[in-house]
Amino acid sequence: MDKYDIFLNDLNKHLDLDLHGYKRPQMERRINSLMRTLQIDTYDNFIKRMREEQLIFNRFLDHLTINVSEFFRNQSQWDVLKEKILPVLLQNNKSIKIWSAGCSTGEEPYTLAMILEEYCSQGNYSILATDFDLNVLNKGIEGVYSPKDISGIPEDYLKKYIVNQNGSFRVKDNIKKSITFKKHNLLKDSFDTNFDLILCRNVVIYFTEETKSQLYRRFFYSLRTQGVLFTGSTEQIIQAREIGFNSIAIFFYQKP
Ligand SMILES: C[S@@+](CC[C@H](N)C(=O)[O-])C[C@H]1O[C@@H](n2cnc3c(N)ncnc32)[C@H](O)[C@@H]1O
Known part of the structure; x- marks a missing residue:
């Protein structure tokens, strides 16, 4: 040693x-x-x-840990989520259960919530947002961002879901209410189950291949049948088939 x-x-x-x-x-x-x-x-x-x-x-x-995050990070993938994935997930479900794993300062779960508000009319969704770094989680819980932070949010969402508070921008409570922020270590803690959608984006870059593979297997077991894993823009899962996933779009993997 x-x-x-x-x-x-x-x-x-x-x-x-x-x-x-x-x-x-x-x-x-x-x-x-x-x-x-x-x-x-x-x-x-x-x-x-x-x-x-x-x-x-x-x-x-x-x-x-590099905590950098952005609202609507890699916009084209959020478009795929909206147009291809959510309609399928919502087809047979009255409510959907989502996990943003490695959520950093909250931009990812808030992006999701803004999109879902358009789809689930009664706010019938829940988002678990986890990270192992308490400092970033606290910023997410606070939900207050700088003008630069919010520059990626499309105009119509900005108007509906963000309030200008003396030059800082606060996420409205109706968006916040569906998100639960929680400290959680992906390499140590147990995973909840029956998720319809899990996002793990830009988190695994520093994990060894073996760690990544174990993590993707654990996500597989945490999804319900037909549930989908959404990965980051450079994070295609090489052993997806072996784990049991069907690749349904680039960066989207479904449990059959
Ligand atoms: C680059 S940020 C990604 C944020 C967001 N998912 C995105 O794509 O914008 C990576 C986050 O993963 C978290 N992270 C790294 N290792 C982790 C672990 N073992 N358990 C939980 N979170 C972890 C870091 O604290 C950091 O906030």
Whole structure:
């Protein structure tokens, strides 16, 4: 076991953060660059500082995971969701249950809710929005964004669902009410079941191939029959067929 492996074990043991499923070169680079910035010279000292100072640990989490998100990120895929996928999902269901896994600061679940408001007339949908980083979740729960953040929201949705509050932009309560934000680690915690739709987009980039494959299998079991997994724009699932998925559009996988 080298120093990096010992660091990962200590991180897991003392700070309850398991990075074994993440690609080593990218993680190692990030960890080392933050240690340089903070002028911490050894992994042992780094663990010690994170255990003593919550702020350092938060900074580590921030640095480790790229939390960038956008409303209507990769617009053409949201169009496919609207035009091809939702009509099928809503065909036989009065209400639909959705999970935005790795939701970051909330743009993804809020985008979904705005789209669904148009389709489910009685607001008959629920969205579980999870992330393992509490800082980003809190921003999602707050639902207040800058002018730049909201630039991707189409004009008609903006008018209906966003309020200008002295130059900051707040998501209206009728959109918020269908979303439950919750802390959840995809590599550690158990998964809820019977989802009609799971979104896991731009989350797995740092996961090893083995971790990704296990995760996609777990999503498969969490979907109900006919349920759909929606992945990110560079995240085609190579072993989709082997897992049991039918690929029904690029980045959309259905459980038969
Ligand atoms: C780049 S953001 C993607 C946000 C959104 N899905 C999107 O596509 O715009 C990736 C998010 O995945 C979260 N994440 C990374 N590893 C995770 C894990 N093991 N469990 C839960 N969330 C994780 C990060 O905290 C980060 O907020």
